[in-house]
Amino acid sequence: MPQLIEQTIKDFLDYLKFQKRYSQHTVIAYQNDLNSFFNFIHQQFGDTFPGDIKTTFVRSWLAELKELGMESKSINRKISALKSFFKYQLIRERIQVSPMVTLISPKVSKRLPRFVDKDAMITLFQRVEFPDTWDGKTQRLLMELFYNTGIRQAELVGLKEKHISKSNSSIRVLGKGNKERVIPVSTQLMNQMQEY
Numbered sequence: 001m002p003q004l005i006e007q008t009i010k011d012f013l014d015y016l017k018f019q020k021r022y023s024q025h026t027v028i029a030y031q032n033d034l035n036s037f038f039n040f041i042h043q044q045f046g047d048t049f050p051g052d053i054k055t056t057f058v059r060s061w062l063a064e065l066k067e068l069g070m071e072s073k074s075i076n077r078k079i080s081a082l083k084s085f086f087k088y089q090l091i092r093e094r095i096q097v098s099p100m101v102t103l104i105s106p107k108v109s110k111r112l113p114r115f116v117d118k119d120a121m122i123t124l125f126q127r128v129e130f131p132d133t134w135d136g137k138t139q140r141l142l143m144e145l146f147y148n149t150g151i152r153q154a155e156l157v158g159l160k161e162k163h164i165s166k167s168n169s170s171i172r173v174l175g176k177g178n179k180e181r182v183i184p185v186s187t188q189l190m191n192q193m194q195e196y
Contacts, residue, residue, distance in 0.1 A: 001038050002047050009034050012088050021178060033081035037061055050086070051095045058082060058099050072106040079105050121147050141196050149183045152176075164193060 013031055016022040022030075040061045041048050048057070065075055079100070086098040124143070130136040145151055151159075155173040163172040169190050170182050185193075 001035070001042050002049075004049065005038050005042075008050060008089075008094070009038070009085075011092075012085050015088060016084075023176075023178075029077065030081040030084070033078045034085055037078070037082060040064065050089050053099045055099045055102055058103060072108045076105045076108060079103065116147060137196060141192060144189055144192060148186060148189050151183060164190075166190060166194065 009031065012034070013027055016027050016030060017024075037058075041053065041057055044060065045057060062075060062079070065078065083098070083100045083103075086095065086100050089095045090098055125140075130140040142156065145156060149171070151171075151173060152175065155175055158174055159171065165172070168182075169187060170184050172180060172182050175181050
């Protein structure tokens, strides 16, 4: 991959990190997608710069990903990375037209969320013995929080004592995209957290 392309990708990733404040996970995913794309372009078409890339080049790459068995959801994320990249190039006036303008993302079949059966959770809390230690109490409280609030793992990891509001019977979490949300909590769970 030409050094100019590497520098162009780095500039874009810095923009995502420092101006758009994307998560590290997203930045790494975009970096991998862009490296994969430009390596493909380099192998197929030689030294090609962002302004020279045509929609047909992008379609060739996506067709190869599909042939390799990649799912539509993953392909859509790669399309999203390319759209953001080329939009940034337009803003910086490095290209005149984005090759992504006429590209349509493949449809993704919607997957219904799977819920944990109430009886299964009751059985878990009745039959599984959580030791009467700090670790045992922590494990039980974590299971209670997951089940009662639907909180994500990353949100739970970032939860601090100051985010718990006894007066409102709620917890404040920082979710995807650094968006804050307030989750109501039952009195019973609030008491468990206070006791913990």
